[in-house]
Amino acid sequence: MTGMVQKRGWGVLLTHCGLILGVLTVCFPIYLAFVASTVTQPEIVRPPMPLLPGNQFLANYERAILSGVNAPVWRMLMNSAVMALGIALGKIAISLLSAFAIVYFRFPLRRLFFWLIFLTLMLPVEVRIVPTYEVVAGFGLLNSYAGLILPLIASATATFLFRQFFLTVPDELAEAARVDGARPMRFFFDILLPMSRTNIAALFVILFIYGWNQYLWPLLITTTPEMNTVVMGIKQMFPSGDDTADWPVIMATALLAMLPPVLVVVAMQRLFVKGLIETEK
Amino acid sequence: MATISLHALRKSFGDTEVIHGVDIEIDDGEFIVIVGPSGCGKSTLLRMVAGLESVTSGEIRIDGARVNEREPMDRNIAMVFQNYALYPHMSVFDNMAYGLKIARKTKAEIAEKVAQVANLLQLEGLLDRKPRQLSGGQRQRVAMGRAIVREPALFLFDEPLSNLDAKLRVQMRLEIKALQRQLGITSLYVTHDQVEAMTLADRMIVLNRGVTEQVGAPLEVYSRPASRFVGGFIGSPPMNFIPVALCQPDKLRALLPGDISGDAGLTVGIRPEHLERVAEGDHLFAGRVKFTEALGAETLVHVVLEDGQMVTLRQSGALPLPPADSLCIAACASAAISLFRASGERLEKG
Numbered sequence: 001m002t003g004m005v006q007k008r009g010w011g012v013l014l015t016h017c018g019l020i021l022g023v024l025t026v027c028f029p030i031y032l033a034f035v036a037s038t039v040t041q042p043e044i045v046r047p048p049m050p051l052l053p054g055n056q057f058l059a060n061y062e063r064a065i066l067s068g069v070n071a072p073v074w075r076m077l078m079n080s081a082v083m084a085l086g087i088a089l090g091k092i093a094i095s096l097l098s099a100f101a102i103v104y105f106r107f108p109l110r111r112l113f114f115w116l117i118f119l120t121l122m123l124p125v126e127v128r129i130v131p132t133y134e135v136v137a138g139f140g141l142l143n144s145y146a147g148l149i150l151p152l153i154a155s156a157t158a159t160f161l162f163r164q165f166f167l168t169v170p171d172e173l174a175e176a177a178r179v180d181g182a183r184p185m186r187f188f189f190d191i192l193l194p195m196s197r198t199n200i201a202a203l204f205v206i207l208f209i210y211g212w213n214q215y216l217w218p219l220l221i222t223t224t225p226e227m228n229t230v231v232m233g234i235k236q237m238f239p240s241g242d243d244t245a246d247w248p249v250i251m252a253t254a255l256l257a258m259l260p261p262v263l264v265v266v267a268m269q270r271l272f273v274k275g276l277i278e279t280e281k
Numbered sequence: 282m283a284t285i286s287l288h289a290l291r292k293s294f295g296d297t298e299v300i301h302g303v304d305i306e307i308d309d310g311e312f313i314v315i316v317g318p319s320g321c322g323k324s325t326l327l328r329m330v331a332g333l334e335s336v337t338s339g340e341i342r343i344d345g346a347r348v349n350e351r352e353p354m355d356r357n358i359a360m361v362f363q364n365y366a367l368y369p370h371m372s373v374f375d376n377m378a379y380g381l382k383i384a385r386k387t388k389a390e391i392a393e394k395v396a397q398v399a400n401l402l403q404l405e406g407l408l409d410r411k412p413r414q415l416s417g418g419q420r421q422r423v424a425m426g427r428a429i430v431r432e433p434a435l436f437l438f439d440e441p442l443s444n445l446d447a448k449l450r451v452q453m454r455l456e457i458k459a460l461q462r463q464l465g466i467t468s469l470y471v472t473h474d475q476v477e478a479m480t481l482a483d484r485m486i487v488l489n490r491g492v493t494e495q496v497g498a499p500l501e502v503y504s505r506p507a508s509r510f511v512g513g514f515i516g517s518p519p520m521n522f523i524p525v526a527l528c529q530p531d532k533l534r535a536l537l538p539g540d541i542s543g544d545a546g547l548t549v550g551i552r553p554e555h556l557e558r559v560a561e562g563d564h565l566f567a568g569r570v571k572f573t574e575a576l577g578a579e580t581l582v583h584v585v586l587e588d589g590q591m592v593t594l595r596q597s598g599a600l601p602l603p604p605a606d607s608l609c610i611a612a613c614a615s616a617a618i619s620l621f622r623a624s625g626e627r628l629e630k631g
């Protein structure tokens with residue numbers, strides 16, 4: 001009996017040791033970045049590397065947010081937020097509507113359209129980046145929010161997910177709504193949309209992070225620092241040539257760039273998990 | 282309140298015709314049950330009346346007005362679905378109020394109407410619940426409530442009781458019947474359960490493979506089935522079918538006026554309760570007792586005829602069970618006998 005408890009005790013201890021080690025491994029670089037964002041530039045470049053937070057926290061963050069290197073970080077954060085929200089909400093709205101059309105309406109070439117949408121799954125931004133750039137530049141959308149958002153706003157994955165969800169909604173529900181006098185868009189807003197809310201929440205989290213982490217596309221189409229997004233902006237902060245990098249400010253920016261996705265995940269966690277594991281019918 | 286008339290109604294899916302011309306005139310306030318085996322087209326017929334399926338040819342008239350081309354919402358109907366089709370994210374109140382909201386009734390009007398119907402269906406305590414917090418019987422009531430609230434001209438029921446357990450089904454059957462009487466709303470009710478059809482219907486339509494076999498009051502359909510199919514489908518256990526060739530000619534002649542013994546293709550149809558065991562010599566036909574089912578109030582005696590066909594005889598539970606041996610059977614009265622042609626249709630006697 002005691003042996004069993006002992007054994008179980010060791011098991012728990014080992015499991016926890018393993019987990020703690022894992023967490024430390026993952027967190028250490030982030031901690032290091034935090035330390036670097038609270039000390040002065042000379043302290044960073046002088047070995048050994050500081051491992052305890054310094055006293056420059058407020059000064060460094062104030063400098064980062066208000067002036068930055070090329071553009072103030074608040075500006076880049078706002079650009080990122082507009083882009084990520086635009087992409088996430090746009091993708092959700094468009095895919096909901098296209099899935100609705102594909103599932104609930106009979107129109108010529110319906111299957112063809114479905115497969116066309118599905119095919120675009122194979123064409124991520126990087127593959128079609130040159131023609132897309134050409135088109136966006138031709139429309140004069142360089143250095144604009146529209147240029148940042150529009151090329152990324154359609155989502156085959158989300159359309160497919162909503163299609164699969166709509167297919168599980170019993171036909172009788174649509175028929176009951178029809179008998180109740182609901183026209184198609186009314187049915188969509190009153191019945192389908194509320195029923196999909198957990199799916200929407202889960203997708204929103206995923207798509208927001210996808211939009212926030214976009215790197216290559218903003219790098220291409222934004223040339224003025226005022227339109228930089230924060231993820232690519234960090235890279236732009238590295239000096240070219242002989243200038244020294246302003247590490248405290250760069251690290252502060254990196255940490256600031258991490259915050260919004262974390263906030264979104266934490267805020268939507270309950271709905272997110274529910275949307276992934278549970279279908280409510 | 283409305284009269285309905287279906288005229289030469291047909292429906293095809295592609296090249297296959299599933300409804301081959303249905304005609305019926307339904308009076309105001311009548312309760313019509315469409316009954317038939319699965320796949321006979323009864324649900325399709327109902328959905329055509331609802332406007333959920335298009336009409337291939339023929340005409341549907343509600344209160345004299347042709348509604349073929351009208352959307353469901355413009356036909357002034359309400360429908361109760363087999364799986365209830367309640368909106369899962371709405372409360373019971375919202376489920377019932379949804380149709381009224383779309384019809385742009387005022388808040389006060391909606392609240393009053395829903396409260397009234399909830400009272401009628403004993404749903405008052407449940408108005409704030411979501412459908413998933415309700416039992417099967419309660420969901421069924423909400424589905425009914427949603428239909429009643431709109432005060433339609435016509436109720437359509439698509440096998441509404443088939444998802445309930447046997448006991449609840451009997452109870453809800455009685456409630457539906459009472460409600461329909463009370464509200465006096467014309468109703469079309471689809472079921473495959475002949476007991477439901479018998480108990481609910483003012484008149485029933487027996488449908489088989491998209492063809493109307495018979496339209497009539499339940500007892501009329503029961504005692505004078507228009508075809509062999511109807512006799513076999515309505516009634517449990519079903520009607521017995523005995524080839525004329527297996528019957529004693531003199532006995533048959535005594536029961537049925539006119540000489541029919543010459544037509545070998547004819548079949549005699551007799552309900553199990555109209556058969557009784559009698560002494561040798563007086564029998565209409567003979568067979569061997571295969572097995573018996575004692576149900577308490579009654580006993581079902583299953584008999585095998587010479588040609589291997591099974592015949593069921595229903596006797597009072599008080600009578601002694603016959604052992605598994607030969608026994609004789611005779612029909613009691615000529616009125617209880619139906620005659621069918623080889624094609625299955627009824628042959629009128631005399």
